[in-house]
Amino acid sequence: MTTELSTTFTPADIETRWYKHWEETGAFRPERPDAEPFTIVNPPPNVTGSLHIGHALDNTLQDIVIRYERLRGKDALWVVGTDHAGIATQMVVERQLEERQDKRTNYSREDFIAKVWDWKAESGGQITHQLRRLGCSMDWSREQFTMDPHFDKAVLKTFVDLYNDGLIYRDKRLVNWDPKLKTAISDLEVETQDIQGSFWHFKYPLEDGVTFADGRDYIEVATTRPETMLADMAVAVHPDDDRYASVVGKHVVLPITGRRVPIVADEHADPELGSGAVKITPGHDFNDFDVGKRAGFVAGEMLNMLTGDGDVCQTADGLVPDEFLGLHRFKRDGVDGARELVVERLKEAGLLIPHIAKTKKDEEVEHDAEPRKIATPYGDRGGVVIEPWLTDQWYVDAEKLAAKPIQDVRDGTIEIVPKSWEKTFFNWMENIQPWCVSRQLWWGHQIPAWFDKDGKVYVAPSEKEAQAQAGEGVELTRDNDVLDTWFSSALWPFATLGWPEEKQPLLDKHFPNNLLISGFDILFFWDARMMMMGQYNMGRAPWPKLYLHGLVRAADGAKMSKSKGNVVDPLGLIDQYGADALRFFMAAMESQGRDIKMDEKRVEGYRNFATKLWNATRYCQSNGIGKSTTIKAPPARLAANQWIIGEVQSVCSEIESAMEDLRFDAAANAIYQFTWSKFCDWYLELIKPVFGGEDTPASTETREVAGWALDQILVMLHPFMPFITEELWHAQGDRKDDLILASWPNPRAQVSKEATDAIEWVIDLTTNIRSAKNELGISPGAKLAAFLPEASDLAASTVERSSAAIERLARLTPVTLGEAPAGPAMQVTALSDVFVIPLEGIIDISEERTRLEKALAASQKEAKSLEGRLSNANFIERAKPEAVEKAREDFAHHAGEAERLTAALERLG
């Protein structure tokens, strides 16, 4: 029995109810031990996160895939969980402490970490709740967290193995240091921004007794970072730069510190830039670090003049004047920093070379520095300028780990979709730098390394084992640092399935996964590292296919960001239009290789689509059309029924091939067009006359076919719009199973060509009559008489078999096969048949003549163009036979049409 539907569709009324039902009944992970597995893992959102529009896109696409595969009978597993997000989470909890005038360092490490766990227990579930609102059918029963105990094991094992294989090592070198978060970060976490800065020119005095040939006793250097001169260790000039050849090997005496440093020749110095001489600060600049090494300094000797906060501290040689100590590197909160003071002191000493600028009036004006755009590195989390800082950190030898993933993509073991990303992937992977994985945080996986008093390191999965390595009685201290969050999430495709435990049927069955869907923005952060760790730990690629989607942008095409205030909240859209509408929008807009611009009108349009389906179902119910009992198409004799069965088959294969290619837009549009333009606009209209009176074999057959077709729509639409389809599925009758676990259509019915031709004919007739009426200003409701003087076989049989539909849709009285009475009439075609519709007293005959002439002109134009092509010998000879055949058919059609219209005009007189 069907359940009566309310007259309006309100998404909020059904969404929570169905989600709860699915989750409680285990529908997201049905027992299918013998089925072919299909596995995807969800990019674990930060546990601190809330659902943004990008998550909505990413997870909608994944849910469409997993629901589709589940309907196709696979053992579909969508692994879900959250990421402990080291920096982000620690920041959230620290901010909470700050609000209470408290701070992290008031606590022991253990106590602070306990607070973070408390926070997670209380507030960490927001995003998982929001994913549920989107309708995502993940396996919540196995929800993962990157700091679960079994995940710890996976991380420890990976670290120790990599260390033992020489692929993780400790090194002292410059790192990207975030002075706000006081931790090292990786290259990828640095974002370069062009900001307006200054380029200062200074005189560095040469040591006593050294001058240039012209008597000049200083060397000019230019810099954007004057403050770091407190740790300068050299001045570099290009080896081929004749201007400086005479002073290479000599020394300068640095202003302020009085440090005596050499002038060295190094290719790094660009003769074209500034004066061609550059100050070298190996401890605070990546290039200078390399120059310094080439000049013979070892890392341990390189001077450091900044604390981890970015404040000035004393250098090892003790030459920094007291007035600098404790100043911040730059001006901060209106207080001058070391930069400003250095400039001031040099200016006072007459060592600043002013920049001469011309005003608009061509007057010369002196400035302290030349204005200049400077590419400045910022930390992506802390948002402050990164300081290259000399520290000991742990590095992963990414270059070695990258070799197999590169090969996997190269030989097709991993397919990247869209393919255009491959180049970007190769470009990065082939130039990959060592990955700094240690972070000076408390929240995260603590590095499994212990040091003895002499600084010797012991890496082991536990302190006990480290102690065993070190020998009894050796006092060990554990490394305080934790690992980069991405180190653990790189293990996601297998650590979530139980690796490295020995016996893991789940792992055996579901690794490798079948597909990874992610935004291109984490291609390097996450996807590439999963490839590396998959190969390293499991010996194979984690998935055979990587689908990369774009960003969701604001309506004006700008990137959404909190600071711009143009962020669209997906939850707000769900509240307003329903999750189904938002999901459908995401799918319909997801063409490969392009970002999605937010378009709320379109979301509204898909809400309307849901309403349309709702009302179509209500109509079905009011005519006794309920659930279908078969998966196979019911037997059908009526033309309309055969036609819709054929159309279901064709849309089904269209969707299947779109899904095979991961063309979400094509799949969504196919089901949309079928449902609205075929099923609602034509099929439901065609069958209306059948339900006029008593039950007949025709009405029984039609109810069965219509119920079946609607069921197929619900199944095919379900991956895109899970909520409304599930609701309607049950409203259509009592069912053993929920739609989420139903079977994908498999229609292989025979459909006669005659039947489908007949429906095409009725549709053409109806459209043409409506159009003609409109053009002639005849009321659309007017019921007209129609005559077919020369009916084709198709016309004759269709008029006989589908008279009720024709009369209703085309608004005709019963069609007469035969001549029309003399008098004014309009001529309307249906495929190749010409109807004569008397219009005595209804219209002016000249209007009809105009209409026909217009149509004739159009047909003749087409026919002429085709004729021209067909009379071209080159075309006949060289074009593909199908193209020639097609052109002939088209010509015949248009020429025939022109003929018919000419005849019609003649009849008009």
Added chain:
RNA sequence: GGGCGUAUAGCUCAGGGGUAGAGCACUAUGUUGACAUCGUAGGGGUCCCAAGUUCAAAUCUUGGUACGCCCACCA
């Protein structure tokens, strides 16, 4: 400095060697008891520019132009 992408209707976008599509917007209209969150009909495009390949180019090639993104140490 490298690499990638995009230019198609007023807007947002599909498509693609045989003469152009969708949704929204627009115009006209409201007949048939699912639906006005709707129906019906319609208007609207030198497919960025130029050259080349081809019987045929919006589609392929090359070169421009414009916009966007990513990577890179220019002090």
